[in-house]
Amino acid sequence: MARISVQQNDFDPGAELAALTDGRTDIGAAVSFVGLVRDIAGGEAVSAMTLEHYPGMTERQLEKIAKDAAERWPLDDIRIIHRYGRLLAGERIVLVITLSAHRRAAFEACDFIMDFLKSRAPFWKREETDSGEKWVAAKQSDEADLDRW
Incomplete structure (x- = not known):
């Protein structure tokens, strides 16, 4: 059911x-x-962010997150696209689409997927700032968001 892509290329949300x-x-x-x-x-x-990931492991983790969502809500389809590589400010990083017969299931599942993707998917981010490059540390607030589920 879920379609997962980890890619360097941009995506068109409307086309997806x-x-x-x-x-x-x-x-x-x-x-x-x-x-x-x-x-x-x-x-x-x-000015930019570089995203690195662990190929193979990243896709498996995204599939697990999508499977967990599909077990919790009555979903008809899931689409996840996550980019990696160097991205400029304003560029798209991630797309999550959830389909269901009912809006609440689609909203909650999309939110659930993003919370777990942000905290559990093996991506590493390095920001380019005026003072140099720096790795982005995990945020306690992102971990706390998981407690809702």
């Missing part, structure tokens, strides 16, 4: 949504989330 929904009459809700590179972090200007 259309590919999942066009011609379907069995779904009542399509929820999507697009994450972008911010131009500021911790009060410091960010």
